[in-house]
Amino acid sequence: MMTDSIHPLSRIRAVLFDMDGVIYVGNRPLPGVQELLDYLDATGRRWMLVTNNAALTSQQFSDKVAAMGLRVPPERILGSAEATASWLRHQVEKGWPEGKVIVNGQDGLRAALTAAGFELTSDPFEAAYAVSGANFKLTYDDLANVTLAIRNGARFIGTNSDRTYPTERGQVPGAGAILALFTAATDREPIVIGKPNAPMFEEAMRRLGVAPEETMMVGDRYETDIVGALKLGMLTVGVLTGVDTRATFEAQSAPPHLIVEGLPELLAHFQRADATQGVRAERSSP
Missing domain, CATH: 3.40.50.1000 (HAD superfamily/HAD-like)
Structure with a gap:
């Protein structure tokens, strides 16, 4: 105590x-x-x-808690999507090269990276950065493209390392499980931003x-x-x-x-x- x-x-x-x-x-x-x-x-x-959680923007989180009767403006909320985008922008400002980002994730992560000034790409051979979060519409092409980007030299960044994600059906694979797959396929460990x-x-x-x-x-x-x-x-x-x-x-x-x-x-x-x-x-x- x-x-x-x-x-x-x-x-x-x-x-x-x-x-x-x-x-x-x-x-x-x-x-x-x-x-x-x-x-x-x-x-x-x-x-x-x-x-x-990297699935929603700060505004979407604010709307979610507002529906519960809580007064929390978006600037008082930091999700791992926005934290990742902000962290990456700071690294570029400190000397990392400007470059395109290939993303494995949902709309919240894409929106955060775009808002931070990054151009997104689906071409693994022109990506300077590969950023991965949870993706509930994951396809094999998504996995292949991000893997190729990392193996081609893109810096590998994860939003969070949560191995599972709670749903009504139970615990399903989370962002950390997908990071583990990329690590197995590339022999590269990600820089992880989230708690x-x-x-x-x-x-x-x-x-x-x-x-x-x-x-x-x-x-x-x-x-x-x-x-x-x-x-x-x-x-x-x-x-x-x-x-x-x-x-x-x-x-x-x-x-x-x-x-x-x-x-x-x-x-x-x-x-x-x-x-x-x-x-x-x-x-x-x-």
Whole structure:
């Protein structure tokens, strides 16, 4: 259990939230989400929702949570598609060559790369970059073309390494399973952007203008949400509204700093810490 003397919540300037299992389950919002987001706004803290899902754009995610009654503007949402496109653009700005991108993925990933200024191609022999995410309309030609591009020298980049994707029918192959296929076919390992890898967290913190030591990560999966944040020196919170149980979190060699039943309990921790430090909420809603 975290103590305020060691990890004072009143010093946290920004909070990153995983989405599925933390903000909502399916199409149902979880208790206390809007209340906590409003409190963070009211106490001058920044926040962002971060997800490995690369299928949707930030606007589409915003529309999805709006249908649940949650007020989350698109600029407060970072999916792995947009994180990947933004990361790649920064690499080009720092010296990587401009070039066309061959994509294995869905419309959200294609839209993010296009918005970041990249020209997409289906020709494996003119691609400078090969970017792969989840693709629910995958064909053998898709696999062959991306494989050929990588073998021809295209830099190999993955949106996330999630091996499975949850559906109504159960767990189906995710982006990580497809990356494994490309690795087997090319003997090349991808640069992976999504959690638990550093680029996803770093992009979110860059947008919020904060450092790891003043940032909290809230997630329901230890191996993605918590591991990566701990490596960067962030404060971590495991919530029990999604995949992992308290026993799972506590069994880790480096467990989350705090484990809570849900976001209402996390809000209560913030309120107690702020009251101790004399922090006052200036407003009750954004």
